[in-house]
Amino acid sequence: MSYPPISEQVEDLDAARAEGHRKIEWAREHMPILAALREEFEADQPFAGQVIGMAMHVEAKTAALTQLLADGGAEVAITGCNPLSTHDDVSAALDEHPRITSYAKRGVDDEEYYAAIEAVIAHEPTVTVDDGMDMVAAIHEDYPELIDSIIGGCEETTTGVHRLRAMDDDGALRYPVFAVNDTPMKRLFDNVHGTGESALANIAMTTNLSYAGKTVVVAGYGDCGRGVAKKAKGQNAHVIVTEVEPRRALEAHMEGYEVTTMADAAERGDVFITTTGNRDVITAEHFERMNDGVVLANAGHFDVEVNLDELSALAVEEREARDGVREYELPNGNRINVLAEGRLVNLAAPTALGHPVEVMDQSFGVQAVAVRELVEHGDQYEAGVHDLPDELDREVAEIKLAAEGVEFDTLSEEQREYMGSWAHGT
Template sequence: MKSGELKMSWARQYMPVLGEIRKRFEAEKPFKGNRIGMALHVEAKTAVLVETLAAGGAEVYITGCNPLSTQDDVAEALNDVPGVKCYAKRACSVEEYYDAIDKVLDVRPTVTIDDGMDLIHRLHTERRELLDGIIGGCEETTTGIHRLRAMAAEGKLEFPVIAVNDTPMKRFFDNVHGTGESALSSVMITTNTLIGGKWFVVAGYGYCGRGLAKMAHGLGAKVIVTEIDPRRALEAHMDGYFVMTMEEAAKIGDIFVTTTGNTSIITEKHFRVMKDGAILSNAGHFNVEIDLEWLHANKEGYEARDSIETFIVNGKKINVLAEGRLVNLATTKGMGHPIEVMDLSFALQALCSEYILKEGAGLKGDVYDVPNGIDVEVASLKLGSLGINIDALTEEQNLYMNSWDIGT
């Protein structure tokens, strides 16, 4: 087998939940006659999702959602899967990136699956003639959900979208364990530096930030959390981390990871006070959290080693990983989230795509939660694959939990 096929085969053996869903899809063909347009990180775990959808009868057209996260050998292997066409390539230009988005849309998809909302944004701005053919979509990540909710609030979202990111099975496992492990391991393997004893700065204490803080602390780092939400800041404090502003953290931090999904988190005023050798990386979706525009405009940079660009600021070296893009995927050795974690997230995507195909025509343009039944089904399938049994409510307990007239 070629390298891309080997990667897919390796991932497949650790994705039992998608494996069970695929068996049903092969028998029922729920996507027969439909075209699914996807913009996701094109790597081995994603390929297993694509295979699952194609096995369910879909024609699948996919491109990347980040110019540096595609694994070209996997993209090549996907083009050998019946019913699949992949347009993604690594290190593409902005023009090539959006050309590939347009090629996916050119097939007039009936369902979209996004990671960052680029397909949906393109449909609502440049390709509006295709909107009538869209039944609905799914969105994978926090940044995309933020953008979609903003569209919906303005009445601009013209078809229903399932917020796959905003459900317990995604947040508790993908965001916490997935981001925590994969971002940290990518920083370690890219820089070959020690975590223990370092001041490790996590910008944002959402689910991704919590996972990173926990993992870094477990390796002996002194973890600093920066936040804008007083409740999350207090939670970080009670969890045992140092909480301060980024201006304060910039002076003492050794390693920085942004997880906010917002822009301009680390900027010129922070660069100027950082230690010599500070390492900056991003685990949010887009490369806007670190002000790379200022660095490139004002400081000459050079490639210190694979996926590390070094800038000299006030005589000190500031090291930026993966061009400020997703550090767990965009470094040359970044492998993304652990396979078992993505098995759960992509199981949600597969089942939510089936749901939106069945129910989307009756839903208005808005952002919808993952149906609770789907979330529970994915958890149950995972427990079954692990051989774990859990209790169930008795008739008496169920009556008690659903009654209002039983007193003390």
């Protein structure tokens, strides 16, 4: 199916664009890293002649990155990476830029979602920027003839990197992709602080409930789970962690959290937050053990962590208890409340705004320098998943510190020599 840009789908386009620009301007005011890079990119036009295809959460912070790439000379086509995370007004504002075409629209069905991705691919991108790997997958499966003209790609999130590494292990990934998610400036801040703060904030706003005194069950103790657990504990909740990886389970235990199985936690939790990136983390065997009124939210990428098909099959009645809250009543009378249709709660809930602006400034700063690296030195990278060169990640950190007025020490030549030598002993 042919899929139109957002400007052909939104009612009262002028009003939508005005509100979208207002949101984007607020974000840009609090993104000093992108501001510094914008000066460089506008002057140097590093992306002139490039077509960048993006599948991202289309909201104000993402818009700031998209505009940055376009202002650096690129033609950009963008769509969403989650059916419920797009802000239509922001998408409409982006589409007004002379070098940006936005197909992102909130609330699309599966057919429309993939048609929008295909519409982006029809621009024949030379660089891809993904959040979840759906665009990379679509190109490889349906448009392999474009691969030879693609310099490389960047992947934003944990789930996408996992998928890419699996694809790479199978020898199926045919162009280089930077694992932006794995850089320290992304992983240590976006995943820990961004996910921790935004997931809990959006659960609270959607339910109007407190964490104090409740038992919060966090499924998964990677960077995202660590952030959620830390922030929930800081709001006076009792935190239970479930894990499948023994070293992470031990880490959570040593951090002072109760660690147990989901089967055990299901009987005691008040709020359940999944952060695993895997499927069937909470299933029928757990639903049947849960107490009345529990809240279930997913902070992973795809809507597969809570098995909603099994929950719906168990339920004797379903209703919308609040905006963004689906209540399932079980035969025993207990009610289970699922937020945002089991999708990414910090972006798909009705009031969701995603991660804090300052956090995404860092993540998108890394994305921007990663795209610059591909354009300038893409021929140096073979097909496969690559770590971003550490000096680029440090560049983004230094820009942030300068913007915050923070001074830090540097190594002397003697110290640098000492740290780089094996000959110095005690």
